[in-house]
Amino acid sequence: MRRETLPGANDAAGPEPTENGALPASGVDPAPGAKPTDAAAAVGAGLDALDTPPTGARTGRNLFRAIASPIIAMAIAIAVWQFLWSQAFWPEFQLPAPIAVWDQILKVVDSGEVWEFLWVSVHRAVIGFLVSVAVATPLGLLLAKVRVVRAAIGPLISGLQSLPSVAWVPAAVLWFGTTDAAIYTVVLLGAVPSIANGLVAGIDQIPPILPRVGKVLGAGRLDSARYILLPAALPGYLAGLKQGWAFSWRSLMAAELIATSPELGVGLGQYLHNGMSLSDMSMVLAGIILIFLVGVGIELAVFRPLERAVLRARGLNGAM
């Protein structure tokens, strides 16, 4: 190895390190060569101003599009329905008038029964969903981080996700009878796999540089999970939660529809079942609409804003 000192190089060692590696009290640069630095600072400030990505404001047109277009689409669907009904292609018990379904909904709202249906179903779905989250989160972490666990039960969890949870209803009824336990079993088997898979996908998609950065910044395993892995996996986890909610709601309706008994109380599923027993199509459609409204309502009220806030904070607001 050769070493040479080139002409013009001064031999002085580097700048004296300040005590404890601290910055000088004033914070910024009392060092020599201030003039070129000032010029550089001006260029730098100019670049900052030029290069900063613009932050677009939401326009009124976007807002109009977001609210008005689904309303218009729904109005068209109802108009087509009304038209088909007026042409009397099908008998009344197969296709009732929109107004008959509306009256049916008004009837349960007026009698106050609707609150019972909603309470029975929604509180079950929420409890089932929360228990699923509590089970699926540690499960997802294990699947993502422990190789043996993933090899052993990863395929099983993914497979369960594509198994319609209604398939569990007969088994659950035979195990637990027509009880709440049977219903929660079906809900959990529906929701847990999708939440766990969402978390696994979220963790798998973390750019490998981030955990490395965490390590060089001094994060141990626990700190790394808390400050880096979990926040980095949040978008995937949220997507899993959203899907998990949809699966809980779906599984719950399947369970309520099939497992009906007086002890279970009347939820939306039983209401729907009653409509079928009475061959009352307007009641059936009213039930479907109520189930739809709850599912969509919770997604719009809870998951959409959460997801939007999380994605927007990361600059990932493409579709929203």
Next chain:
Amino acid sequence: MTATLQAIGTAVRLDGVRKTFGHGARAVTALDGIDLAVAPGEFVCLLGASGCGKTTVLNLIAGLDTPTSGEIELTTGRPAVMFQEAALMPWLTAARNVELPLRLAGVRKPARAERTRELLDLVRLGDVGNKRPHELSGGMRQRVALARALASALDGNRGKAASLLLMDEPFSALDAITRDVLQSELLRVWQATGTAVVFVTHDVREAVRLGQRVVLLSSKPGRVVQEWDVEGLTGPDELAAVDRINTRLREVISSHAA
């Protein structure tokens, strides 16, 4: 120079460091006996073509990887690392990113906030502390990464030891003007903080401009070929040095053609 180093101590010393990846017949030797000593507060540029194991050297010093044989002796606290990409946490604001190593080191909140403000001011980003990475330009992001690395280097070890900053081609993804500005910013910050810097680059001009010492590595396997003292070179001297080092680098690269 050895005498001087002993007199003022070393921030980091590599002694016969070898690194082999893989096993048996398919093993690849990335580094073959690297000796390198960096003095506290010194600015050393590691120069080499691709495949010379520059990044491996940094990973070994940073403790992200362990050498196959040889020794690495650190007298500083945990070295801070800056990568080619800013690698900021996208869910944290600029200030929160700078604050993260302080939080991990258990610094109290008021002290954290004050230190974060100082460091952001130092990289001239005092007024964008509450912006998120995606709202900043590439150069600004890299300056936030610099402030974060400084927070980790200067406070991560609670100021007990001298500090060491490892930089892995941090400006190579930036456009020429931004790179030029950031180079002078880095020199200013280095002078203001007195941290030792090991700066990896494949750009001779950059190495000569920034470093006090330029160390040329050969490729496959990486060895130290030659080093030059380049501190304080300006004008024609600087150009001559760039020329000279470039020629040597070309020789090293050409030797691989056969």
